[in-house]
Amino acid sequence: MLYTIHRLEIRRLNLLAQRAKNHGGREVCGLLLNLSGPALTFFVLRNESPQAGTFCIGSRAIEGLEAFCLQRGGRIVAAFHSHPISEASPGDRDVANAFYNSHALIYDVIGKEARVWCKAESGVREVEAQVNVDPDLRGYELA
Numbered sequence: 416m417l418y419t420i421h422r423l424e425i426r427r428l429n430l431l432a433q434r435a436k437n438h439g440g441r442e443v444c445g446l447l448l449n450l451s452g453p454a455l456t457f458f459v460l461r462n463e464s465p466q467a468g469t470f471c472i473g474s475r476a477i478e479g480l481e482a483f484c485l486q487r488g489g490r491i492v493a494a495f496h497s498h499p500i501s502e503a504s505p506g507d508r509d510v511a512n513a514f515y516n517s518h519a520l521i522y523d524v525i526g527k528e529a530r531v532w533c534k535a536e537s538g539v540r541e542v543e544a545q546v547n548v549d550p551d552l553r554g555y556e557l558a
């Protein structure tokens with residue numbers, strides 16, 4: 416399915432990620448939901464990590480969101496988090512922990528760039544972003 420992320424969602428992510436960065440280099444994190452049609456929504460969850468430049472999402476928060484999606488016929492497509500001072504590619508800790516449903520979106524606060532990654536047994540690869548006819552929408556093909 417070809418999912419789309421509206422530019423207003425990316426703008427909202429930028430504001431939240433910038434705010435987190437300004438609070439001691441913290442990261443914003445959460446899950447990317449598909450609740451209707453092809454649109455994806457960033458659902459921000461509490462970053463439970465006390466350290467700057469890291470994030471941790473509690474399992475209870477994830478379970479609650481899974482139940483929410485199940486009730487509404489939606490699904491969780493990927494996890495997301497921001498990088499306050501580095502590019503939007505996964506580090507070793509991200510490869511181990513930052514994926515949901517084999518997908519992770521990473522947002523680079525400085526470069527204002529969102530990149531989607533897919534993890535498989537063969538390794539981690541970037542998911543090609545496809546720009547739709549509508550210039551306001553960016554599409555992501557996720558398996």
Ligand SMILES: [Zn+2]
Pocket residue numbers: 496497498505506509513521
């Ligand atoms: Zn990361």
